[in-house]
Amino acid sequence: MALEREFDRILLMNATETAYVEDLKSVISDLTTSNTRLTDELTLLRQQLDWLRRQLFGQKSEKIIEKGKEQQLCFEGFELKEELPLSKPVAAHTRSPKRQGGDAITLPADLPVKETLLDLPEEEKVCPETGKPLVKIGEEVTHKLAHRPGSFYLRRFIRPKYALPEGDGIRIAELPDTILPRCRADESLLAEIAVRKFADHLPLYRISEEFSREKIGISRQLLSQWIVNYGLALEPLYQLMNDRLLKGGNLFVDEVPVPLQAPGKGKVDQAYLWLMAEEKCRVYHFRTNRQHKNAYELLEGYQGVFHSDKYGAYEQLAKQPGIIWCPCWSHIRRHFFEADTGDPLFREWVLRQIRYLFLLERVAWARSEEERLQIRQDKEVPIIDRLITAIKERLHSGKLLPKSKLYTALGYFCSLIPYLKNYTKYPRARLDNNTAERAVRPLAIGRKNWLFFGSPRGGKAGAILLSLIQTCRGIGVNPREYMEDVSRRMMGHNSQRLEELLPDRWAESRRELELQGLPTPDLQSSA
Numbered sequence: 001m002a003l004e005r006e007f008d009r010i011l012l013m014n015a016t017e018t019a020y021v022e023d024l025k026s027v028i029s030d031l032t033t034s035n036t037r038l039t040d041e042l043t044l045l046r047q048q049l050d051w052l053r054r055q056l057f058g059q060k061s062e063k064i065i066e067k068g069k070e071q072q073l074c075f076e077g078f079e080l081k082e083e084l085p086l087s088k089p090v091a092a093h094t095r096s097p098k099r100q101g102g103d104a105i106t107l108p109a110d111l112p113v114k115e116t117l118l119d120l121p122e123e124e125k126v127c128p129e130t131g132k133p134l135v136k137i138g139e140e141v142t143h144k145l146a147h148r149p150g151s152f153y154l155r156r157f158i159r160p161k162y163a164l165p166e167g168d169g170i171r172i173a174e175l176p177d178t179i180l181p182r183c184r185a186d187e188s189l190l191a192e193i194a195v196r197k198f199a200d201h202l203p204l205y206r207i208s209e210e211f212s213r214e215k216i217g218i219s220r221q222l223l224s225q226w227i228v229n230y231g232l233a234l235e236p237l238y239q240l241m242n243d244r245l246l247k248g249g250n251l252f253v254d255e256v257p258v259p260l261q262a263p264g265k266g267k268v269d270q271a272y273l274w275l276m277a278e279e280k281c282r283v284y285h286f287r288t289n290r291q292h293k294n295a296y297e298l299l300e301g302y303q304g305v306f307h308s309d310k311y312g313a314y315e316q317l318a319k320q321p322g323i324i325w326c327p328c329w330s331h332i333r334r335h336f337f338e339a340d341t342g343d344p345l346f347r348e349w350v351l352r353q354i355r356y357l358f359l360l361e362r363v364a365w366a367r368s369e370e371e372r373l374q375i376r377q378d379k380e381v382p383i384i385d386r387l388i389t390a391i392k393e394r395l396h397s398g399k400l401l402p403k404s405k406l407y408t409a410l411g412y413f414c415s416l417i418p419y420l421k422n423y424t425k426y427p428r429a430r431l432d433n434n435t436a437e438r439a440v441r442p443l444a445i446g447r448k449n450w451l452f453f454g455s456p457r458g459g460k461a462g463a464i465l466l467s468l469i470q471t472c473r474g475i476g477v478n479p480r481e482y483m484e485d486v487s488r489r490m491m492g493h494n495s496q497r498l499e500e501l502l503p504d505r506w507a508e509s510r511r512e513l514e515l516q517g518l519p520t521p522d523l524q525s526s527a
Contacts, residue, residue: 044403046341152216155186177491179233183226190230191483193223198462198469199479201446224454230487231461237486238464240499241471242283245276249304250428252277253314254436255290256443259452260459268452271459273466274298275439280475280504282439284466286459292316299323305426307433310416318419326423327416328433329354335412339405346394347406353387361431369427376424384420387413442470471503482506 126133162171179187196202202210204223211218245251253276260271274285274294287294295313299306303322308314309331318325333354336347360379364372394400395410423429443466453459472479486501499505 043341044401152189152214177488179487179490180226180229183229185226187487188484190226191480191487193227194230194465194483195469195480197227198446198465199442199473201442201449203449224458227465228458228461231464232457234464234468234487234490236495236498237490237501238283238467240502241281241467242276242285244499244502245278245281245283246299246302248278248281250278250426251299251302251304251306252430252433252436252439253295253299253306253308254433254440255311256440257290258286258443258447258459260288260456261452261454271453271456273440273443273459273463275436277436277439279435280471282467282471282474284463284470286453286456286463288456288459305422305429307423307430307436309433310412324422324426324429325419326429326433327419329357329420330432330434330437332409332413332416335405335409339409342400342404342406343394346390350387350391353383356383357431372427373424381421381424384424388417388420439470439474442466442473468503475504475507477503477507 157175159173159175164170179190183190185193193204193207196207197204204220204227208218208220208223253274255272255274257270258273259268261267262269269288271286271288272290272294274287276283276285276298285294285298292313295311295317299317305324305326306314306317307326307328309328314325317323333351336350336354339347357380360375360383364375364380367375391410391413395407395414400407400410423431453462468483469479472482482503486506490498490501493501500509
């Protein structure tokens with residue numbers, strides 16, 4: 001009996017130890033899982049902290065600086081311009097080369113010159129030792145560009161009235177055509193205000209203050225009324241620009257938030273300006289929200305290539321027949337540029353491949369359309385295929401944190417795979433959406449200055465004026481001259497030939513007059 005009790009005691013002890021060991025294994029497993037989770041969270045938080053530090057203190061440019069000559073790009077059959085050296089050797093020392101035009105000042109040929117003679121006094125024109133007069137040996141000329149404040153003047157129209165015999169009424173000459181009937185502002189002043197607001201981004205209260213310094217008192221409310229009515233009066237030109245864009249077959253699209261004053265003191269809602277652009281035209285559309293239906297309405301009936309970021313509305317439009325979507329490779333590059341933790345070697349390889357695509361595009365756009373397509377098919381498509389294969393394998397390897405920036409960049413790329421090669425098939429298509437990005441950049445400056453649109457009606461007028469003025473800036477036309485000239489001519493112009501007043505056509509007509517040696521219209525004399 002004693003032996004059996006001892007045996008039972010040993011069995012009970014073994015069972016207790018086994019249970020204890022199992023408990024320890026369970027605890028170890030839980031701790032291992034918790035440690036893995038905390039390590040992943042720590043890695044993710046470090047990535048976020050590094051990103052925040054870069055945003056606050058680091059490099060903002062996405063330019064990639066190569067570390068060695070072994071990473072330099074060489075493509076057989078293509079030559080790129082060599083970069084200018086930072087310095088060139090000179091005997092016994094080095095000096096920086098002269099800057100080529102970066103700080104030059106260009107002046108018009110008819111710029112008035114005011115001469116000021118700074119001569120020595122007569123008593124200093126003699127030698128103090130011999131008493132002989134000094135001999136003039138030349139002159140030293142110094143030029144300084146000066147500024148004279150702008151001037152205002154009052155246009156006075158004197159119209160004699162003539163009475164018909166026998167009291168049949170009176171006759172009087174008609175006033176010249178004007179863009180805003182019964183408005184006390186001349187077209188020259190309207191153009192000046194519009195350009196200051198939508199090209200120089202000055203709010204109306206600052207414009208009013210500037211005018212007051214010239215002893216011209218115009219309230220901000222009156223300026224606002226003029227601007228809204230002026231913009232709406234130019235809507236026919238705006239509609240023509242929009243129709244031409246939709247028929248062009250190569251569109252760049254983007255949208256940017258802008259503040260909209262809401263009912264109630266100090267309340268501001270968020271509205272949007274949607275941009276549609278091509279190389280020579282920019283059209284902005286004001287909308288009170290960012291709903292998908294806005295994109296569908298703006299692009300209704302459009303057929304052809306369109307470039308954009310990966311907004312959901314554009315992805316849905318890409319599925320419609322007749323629309324070829326070219327997603328922006330700059331946005332793809334930005335996702336990988338920001339994912340600088342996780343797998344730095346793979347990230348650098350992807351960025352290098354994307355850089356090759358952009359360098360090849362520089363070469364392709366210097367050639368004819370046929371050569372451009374050939375370069376894309378022979379050189380760029382294989383690079384895209386390599387990227388697709390490598391990124392798919394890396395994404396499916398299962399070794400990345402699901403919330404990491406590199407995992408997000410890989411997923412962003414893979415979601416666009418069906419559309420990544422679209423730009424290689426059409427000669428006018430672009431690798432990126434930078435045409436639209438450049439066109440919305442002025443809005444980021446403007447909304448910090450003019451703060452908000454006062455109403456949807458004001459937003460529409462602002463979109464019209466922005467379209468005309470920013471198109472002028474994009475094609476190198478003086479927006480002040482264009483706005484004044486077109487405003488004077490629009491009401492009396494043939495409605496069937498209104499396209500002649502669009503910015504690019506207006507600039508072409510000016511160039512033709514110059515080539516023929518004919519004088520261009522003088523706005524001051526016409527005023």
